[in-house]
Amino acid sequence: MAELRVIKVKQSVLANNDSRAAKLRADLKEKKVFFLNVMSSPGSGKTTLLINLINRLKDKIRIGVIEADMDAVVDASTVERETGVRTIQLNTSGECHLDAKMTSEGIECIGADDLDLVILENIGNLVCPAEFDTGADMSMVLLSVPEGDDKPLKYPLMFTRGNIFVFTKMDATIVFDFDVEKAKQRILRLNPQATFFPLSAKKDHGVDALADYLLTKVQQKMK
């Protein structure tokens, strides 16, 4: 009984969410603001990569960052300190995902009118965030070398919903077996449009290609 009720409520929540996400997408289209949603497991290196990316791009485009966490503020203060760009913290009070209502509030709070790119660092989780359309133009999913190349088999929704896939901590292949080709093939079976960026943000290898790709996407929307 309880389960059936949960499922019904979930369907209504997801339908509401889709219409809110569509509204947010329309608003941001009008404002010519690109909205990037970043998702991964805990500890895959989202914050480190974002700091590196933002420092490459911040002189070319105007960037804002929304950091989501269940109840911490560590990432927001790190990103703001390391990049100087406008950053806000969204706390989900224990929820495992962000929905379009929360992201709309986040974008209202950060004020997107004078920005070209808003980056959302979603909750570290390979399950729940994939279920909710955040209203983003693009979802970037990180898979770190230490997590293993089998994760697309085990968390298929995330690897189906993402648009671009970043293999992080590539410098750790000296310690961990991670077969990039296997990982790519497993993702492509779920998601034939997937684009890949293997890199090490710490060693500053491979981040250029991702930064150029994002810059092109953001500038296309600015036109």
Added chain:
Amino acid sequence: MAELRVIKVKQSVLANNDSRAAKLRADLKEKKVFFLNVMSSPGSGKTTLLINLINRLKDKIRIGVIEADMDAVVDASTVERETGVRTIQLNTSGECHLDAKMTSEGIECIGADDLDLVILENIGNLVCPAEFDTGADMSMVLLSVPEGDDKPLKYPLMFTRGNIFVFTKMDATIVFDFDVEKAKQRILRLNPQATFFPLSAKKDHGVDALADYLLTKVQQKMK
């Protein structure tokens, strides 16, 4: 509106779950079966550690394994092949956690009457699995070195609910900064009863201490 309904249903689901978990715990007390719940992020090394542990313990106690995944069967077949112990796969059809109803069904399915220890490998997720009492005697939480020592700050419920904490992939400290003392202190602030086991299952360092600890706990319940 939708949010309020979700919260109400969630409270009723959690209350139902608590009574189911209590019933399962009573059943397993009568049967003298120890039930261990294993939780972590995706890719923290749950499967590798379990294989190592089971191979150390399987000649001393009778072990069964319940592998939970959203819709894959890779872990169950790996554990069965590598250890030879009875293993079943529980698929949650996309749900991000196991509740006591699912674990009760899993234990019925595996048949615990001739076992001393049932190990549940929960869904790889630091958020949702912490919310639901599975009926286990003990929850073991893994935190891998590549994830970082800040995870207790960001996922406090998981580190509050766990009983024993295993720092995995300690061999990776040659590549990653991970301050064991900082991680311990952050967990102890949430959970003063926490017990810690730093180890590398791959290099076979430190697993003995954890195996001995578990064996003692299981044998105490068998008496």
